[in-house]
Amino acid sequence: MTTVLLTHPACLEHVTPYGHPERVDRLKAILAALKDPDFDALDRREAPRAPDEAILRAHDADYLAEIKAVAPEKGMVALDADTSMSPGSLEAAYRAAGAVVEGVDLLMSGAAGNVFCAIRPPGHHAERDRAMGFCLFSNAAIAALHAVEAHGLNRVAIMDFDVHHGNGSQHILQAEPRVMYTSTHQWPLYPGTGAARETGVGNIVNAPLPAFAGSDAFRAAMNGVILPAIDGFAPELVIISAGFDAHRDDPLANLRLVEDDFAWATERLCDIADDSAGGRVLSTLEGGYDLQALARSTAAHVKVLMRRGGRDG
Numbered sequence: 001m002t003t004v005l006l007t008h009p010a011c012l013e014h015v016t017p018y019g020h021p022e023r024v025d026r027l028k029a030i031l032a033a034l035k036d037p038d039f040d041a042l043d044r045r046e047a048p049r050a051p052d053e054a055i056l057r058a059h060d061a062d063y064l065a066e067i068k069a070v071a072p073e074k075g076m077v078a079l080d081a082d083t084s085m086s087p088g089s090l091e092a093a094y095r096a097a098g099a100v101v102e103g104v105d106l107l108m109s110g111a112a113g114n115v116f117c118a119i120r121p122p123g124h125h126a127e128r129d130r131a132m133g134f135c136l137f138s139n140a141a142i143a144a145l146h147a148v149e150a151h152g153l154n155r156v157a158i159m160d161f162d163v164h165h166g167n168g169s170q171h172i173l174q175a176e177p178r179v180m181y182t183s184t185h186q187w188p189l190y191p192g193t194g195a196a197r198e199t200g201v202g203n204i205v206n207a208p209l210p211a212f213a214g215s216d217a218f219r220a221a222m223n224g225v226i227l228p229a230i231d232g233f234a235p236e237l238v239i240i241s242a243g244f245d246a247h248r249d250d251p252l253a254n255l256r257l258v259e260d261d262f263a264w265a266t267e268r269l270c271d272i273a274d275d276s277a278g279g280r281v282l283s284t285l286e287g288g289y290d291l292q293a294l295a296r297s298t299a300a301h302v303k304v305l306m307r308r309g310g311r312d313g
């Protein structure tokens with residue numbers, strides 16, 4: 001089996017206002033990095049459009065109808081202070097959600113060893129009934145709920161190492177015992193959620209990190225809190241919300257991780273997936289706003305997935 005790369009040209013058509021950090025160049029930088037010969041073995045596929053049924057597992061019908069209704073034919077529409085839609089945004093969001101749904105299907109059929117979804121807009125801030133934090137649809141939550149509802153899994157684990165807490169993932173999943181959501185993130189920081197006391201129905205595990213925390217603190221939180229929780233849950237599928245804005249060069253926050261930290265975390269999550277999930281790992285892009293750091297970090301992450309995806313789980 002191989003690592004499947006799912007993306008779609010529509011994700012480059014989600015245009016944000018001038019100077020916005022979540023910009024088209026982010027995905028361009030990643031795709032350029034993944035053209036290196038080191039990535040020739042990737043199985044590259046176009047993401048399908050998500051069916052509404054998959055989106056509605058995570059989002060209210062009224063919210064989906066509203067997003068469709070406000071999608072502009074020209075210009076831009078602001079959904080909140082930092083989240084907007086251009087004429088290409090709705091299709092991009094449908095393809096982003098479609099990527100994670102397709103990724104789950106490929107993993108469950110045995111057609112992929114693991115999957116990386118190079119998509120935008122990102123997803124983990126979108127709550128059940130509102131867009132926020134650059135996000136329209138909650139991609140990781142959509143993937144997890146597709147796995148449990150369409151494939152009958154009883155234990156799906158999400159690990160979110162974005163520098164910002166995934167309030168949307170937590171909001172959608174906090175009463176769903178079949179899905180564990182875990183997160184390391186800088187705290188306090190936008191969006192203000194993610195305290196260790198937020199535990200849902202015992203399925204939410206937050207390991208907040210103080211500003212300027214680096215590799216040692218991150219790995220201690222992973223080894224001491226996150227990885228034991230996921231391992232104890234014995235997931236049948238591991239989903240990674242792969243945000244690379246905890247990198248020391250990122251302009252939006254103040255953690256001090258480097259590429260090797262993301263590679264290390266990916267290795268450890270693959271270890272757990274090998275033990276209980278037949279190696280099944282789905283990774284979906286979240287944040288990361290310094291283009292060079294984003295490209296290098298994504299490359300390090302995908303190299304691990306490729307090495308691990310070739311193993312028999």
